[in-house]
Amino acid sequence: MTAESVRTSEPEFERMVAPLRAELHVHCYRMLGSVHDADDAVQESLVRAWRNFDKLTDRAGLRPWLYRIATNRCLTLLETRRRRELPVDLSPGAPLTDIAWLEPYPDADVRGRAPDARYEAREAVELAFVAALQYLPGLQRAALVLRDVLGFSARETAELLEISVAAANSALQRGRAGVEARLPGRSQRRAPADDDEIRELARQYADAWEAGDVSAIVALLSADAKYSMPPLPEWYEGLPAIREFLLGGPLRYRWRFLLSSANGRPAFGTYLWEEEREVFAAMALDVIEVRDGRIAEVVSFLDPGLFPAFGLPTELSS
Structure with missing residues (x-):
């Protein structure tokens, strides 16, 4: 040229x-x-x-x-x-x-x-x-x-x-x-989920986490829901397993959620309370999959370095 x-x-x-x-x-x-x-x-x-x-x-x-x-x-x-x-x-x-x-x-x-x-x-x-x-x-x-x-x-x-x-x-x-x-059956055309319904479900999910209400969280999940945390190999399937995991780990702490979106689905920046600094610090980006009016899967990416690309701050004040 x-x-x-x-x-x-x-x-x-x-x-x-x-x-x-x-x-x-x-x-x-x-x-x-x-x-x-x-x-x-x-x-x-x-x-x-x-x-x-x-x-x-x-x-x-x-x-x-x-x-x-x-x-x-x-x-x-x-x-x-x-x-x-x-x-x-x-x-x-x-x-x-x-x-x-x-x-x-x-x-x-x-x-x-x-x-x-x-x-x-x-x-x-x-x-x-x-x-x-x-x-x-x-x-x-x-x-x-x-x-x-x-x-x-x-x-x-x-x-x-x-x-x-x-x-x-x-x-x-x-x-x-x-x-x-x-992904059996996923190649078939499906009616798109209602965006307003998904946003309301996402709001209820965030509210339940911030309230530490495990019953409210589980009530929003499908019976065969999955919960994974890349890059950790552990993952959980079904309401009893997810409930036990939440009570034994994450829900012992205080959280704040900020709504975002990823891969065409609702996502949240999740923030864990740090007592010494008195701030909520970035912890994970959670992406949820909604099917038939319930949350069918939660993928929690344990990488705060993702937050800037999603327009999310790295910490929140109390």
Whole structure:
């Protein structure tokens, strides 16, 4: 790219790419399961796109071109980064969020569905769905996301992955089978939960925690609810187990909750009272999953370092 072409095309590149940055970042997050890895993938993809922008003669093809670059960058990262451990012997019902590097995602606009996609955009950024993707080989993961989440056609997917249509379809079917095995029935379209109902349920949950009322907390949970605390390996399932855990540990202390959102779901910054400093200190980011009017899962990420990305303070006064 010459100096003259740089001066000419830079404003055009920035103007055309700006509306696509957020969706590219979500795409890389789905592929990699990590916000930080997605940051790197998007940055490197846009640098590569900028360097080759003068070769893109059809500006209308910018979006699929960027997705091809970003997807290939994610596949390269998956191949070259140190292989990460995956829990392979999950007991029945174990939370799929039992993956050490999985991170919650600060919400973008995740409403709606692409015309030819199988998944609602919000459903396709759920923690459990993103976790299930991490068990798939890279090519299967990419084919499923491009087809079932983003709604690209078989031909377009093959072109983006630079493989044959038959190979793309084969990767898609294997990817669907892999996700279905870990999330039975989740590929079927479901009516979206009512946002007002979810917000009210979240408010009641926070109030119950701040009151230290274990009965009120448990009353908001489904009978088969799960409670996990990445990166700790311990997790709990069912009302008796969760009730016993809460009474034996967390509810011996004072808490404050601040509402946020992550992965298209309600989330809370949770703060533990520190007597010596007389402040509530950041403890964990809790993401809740609501199904059929009850809280079906709580994933408590024990990492206060996440709070700034979610617009949450690191401590609260009394």
